[in-house]
Amino acid sequence: MIVLVNPNLVVQRNDPFTTGIVYMPIGLAYTAAVLREKGLPLKVIDAFAENPYQTERKASFLILGLKSEEVIARLPQNTVAVWIYGINLTSHIATLNLVSTIKLAYPKIPVIVLENTQAVTAYSLSDVADAFFAAGADACLTGESELRAVELAQLCLSGEWGRVSEIHLDGLCLPNKKNVATGYVGDLDLLPYPAWDLFPIENYWNLCFSHGPLSARRYLPLLTSRGCPYTCRFCVAPQTNHQRWRPRSAQNIVLEMERAAKTYGVYEFHIEDLNPTVSEARIRELCHLIIQRQLKVAWKIAAGTKIETIKNLDTLDLMAAAGCRYISISPESGSSRVLRLMGKFFDFEHAVRAVRRMNKLGISSQACFVLGFPGEENGDREQTLKMVREMTREGVDEIALFIITPVPGSAIFSEFSGYGSLSELNFTPSWRKDYQKLNRFRVRLYLLFLIWKLRWHPKKLFQQPFRFLRKCFHTKMEMVPYRAMVFKRLDNRAARR
Numbered sequence: 001m002i003v004l005v006n007p008n009l010v011v012q013r014n015d016p017f018t019t020g021i022v023y024m025p026i027g028l029a030y031t032a033a034v035l036r037e038k039g040l041p042l043k044v045i046d047a048f049a050e051n052p053y054q055t056e057r058k059a060s061f062l063i064l065g066l067k068s069e070e071v072i073a074r075l076p077q078n079t080v081a082v083w084i085y086g087i088n089l090t091s092h093i094a095t096l097n098l099v100s101t102i103k104l105a106y107p108k109i110p111v112i113v114l115e116n117t118q119a120v121t122a123y124s125l126s127d128v129a130d131a132f133f134a135a136g137a138d139a140c141l142t143g144e145s146e147l148r149a150v151e152l153a154q155l156c157l158s159g160e161w162g163r164v165s166e167i168h169l170d171g172l173c174l175p176n177k178k179n180v181a182t183g184y185v186g187d188l189d190l191l192p193y194p195a196w197d198l199f200p201i202e203n204y205w206n207l208c209f210s211h212g213p214l215s216a217r218r219y220l221p222l223l224t225s226r227g228c229p230y231t232c233r234f235c236v237a238p239q240t241n242h243q244r245w246r247p248r249s250a251q252n253i254v255l256e257m258e259r260a261a262k263t264y265g266v267y268e269f270h271i272e273d274l275n276p277t278v279s280e281a282r283i284r285e286l287c288h289l290i291i292q293r294q295l296k297v298a299w300k301i302a303a304g305t306k307i308e309t310i311k312n313l314d315t316l317d318l319m320a321a322a323g324c325r326y327i328s329i330s331p332e333s334g335s336s337r338v339l340r341l342m343g344k345f346f347d348f349e350h351a352v353r354a355v356r357r358m359n360k361l362g363i364s365s366q367a368c369f370v371l372g373f374p375g376e377e378n379g380d381r382e383q384t385l386k387m388v389r390e391m392t393r394e395g396v397d398e399i400a401l402f403i404i405t406p407v408p409g410s411a412i413f414s415e416f417s418g419y420g421s422l423s424e425l426n427f428t429p430s431w432r433k434d435y436q437k438l439n440r441f442r443v444r445l446y447l448l449f450l451i452w453k454l455r456w457h458p459k460k461l462f463q464q465p466f467r468f469l470r471k472c473f474h475t476k477m478e479m480v481p482y483r484a485m486v487f488k489r490l491d492n493r494a495a496r497r
């Protein structure tokens with residue numbers, strides 16, 4: 001049997017606001033579905049969600065979920081391989097810990113780490129494979145796992161793992177041989193839907209917080225497309241997707257929504273694509289289909305999209321009519337000089353028009369910015385401040401301010417040093433020499449945002465405490481204090497033990 005493991009959630013104790021974001025492991029759920037479709041024996045262990053409130057302090061981190069010995073106790077006797085999902089960078093210490101403890105308990109069972117190619121919070125495993133090998137991993141599988149899962153599983157199940165270095169498996173990194181991942185899942189519609197029935201999804205729902213703002217009792221993430229055509233230098237996606245964007249058809253997405261409603265009673269969907277609106281025609285078709293089939297669903301573009309790809313603002317009207325309730329966009333910086341350094345463009349005028357329209361339509365909007373990109377100066381940050389002010393006046397519902405961190409696989413990865421664990425590569429990189437200065441600016445800008453919002457959109461601000469109390473979140477800014485409160489309580493409880 002192949003055992004698929006989702007690692008524990010890791011929270012940086014000094015920052016429960018931007019760390020500890022809960023992502024349902026959609027890539028692993030796809031891999032499980034592919035193996036099951038081929039009739040291959042598998043079991044899923046979700047080391048976080050099987051006991052999400054169990055907490056352990058580890059230096060500056062909180063580790064949530066099963067203890068390593070509990071994971072080991074859940075491995076069936078007929079386990080032939082353990083595949084651990086490299087879900088995101090901040091969970092790295094938990095992933096590494098699982099690798100080493102499983103290997104110690106079962107030295108003969110191959111332990112393989114799978115890359116997550118569809119999240120900007122993930123990391124390129126080929127850049128960090130040696131750290132996993134040092135911990136005892138036998139291999140890292142890079143690229144889309146679904147493409148290689150069956151061949152890899154058959155190799156493990158046949159008892160022929162010892163021959164692995166003699167064969168070529170695209171994307172498989174071994175200590176002495178690295179095969180580059182070259183292929184992609186060509187037709188995403190041919191993939192089975194994620195096997196959520198193998199995961200403790202009730203436990204995710206019971207948390208009452210998620211990555212996207214959660215306003216229903218139940219939700220599921222969706223990947224409606226894969227890849228991204230852009231080349232932002234701070235992002236891992238250009239390395240893991242080689243600028244290829246591939247869509248699922250509107251029909252296929254709607255069928256998944258209908259199935260989720262029927263099977264799990266889910267009517268809220270969080271779109272976790274890297275860039276779901278690259279094809280405006282496809283989004284329009286999706287909206288038409290949802291409306292035609294009278295699906296009473298809410299969907300949120302939780303992981304962001306490039307707003308310039310929605311060229312026709314009437315598309316936003318259609319999206320609202322089809323249940324779109326939230327769109328995250330990424331101006332990143334108010335300075336065109338810094339945007340050039342980032343390899344990113346942003347059409348401010350277009351974004352402002354889009355935010356105004358979203359405001360009218362009742363679609364909540366988020367604008368994300370990154371601070372501290374190499375080469376950024378004080379004057380650049382002042383331009384970011386001005387842009388935030390303008391966007392707040394136009395009605396943007398929330399902002400997110402991240403301090404740039406070097407993600408393995410991004411173009412800027414080698415430009416930074418000074419961190420200890422890779423898990424410290426989060427949006428509060430306190431190891432950076434300029435962290436205090438950047439963080440002071442961040443806190444100031446958040447405060448200014450609230451003041452500006454109070455001045456120009458007081459009604460919106462006053463609604464937030466009520467939504468917070470009802471745990472019916474329209475924005476991440478309403479939800480994140482709740483999540484931070486939960487983490488604080490867990491941290492205190494862990495300290496008392």
Ligand code: SF4
Nearest residue numbers: 228230232235237274
């Ligand atoms: S637009 Fe830029 S930041 Fe967003 S996924 Fe694409 S490359 Fe990454």
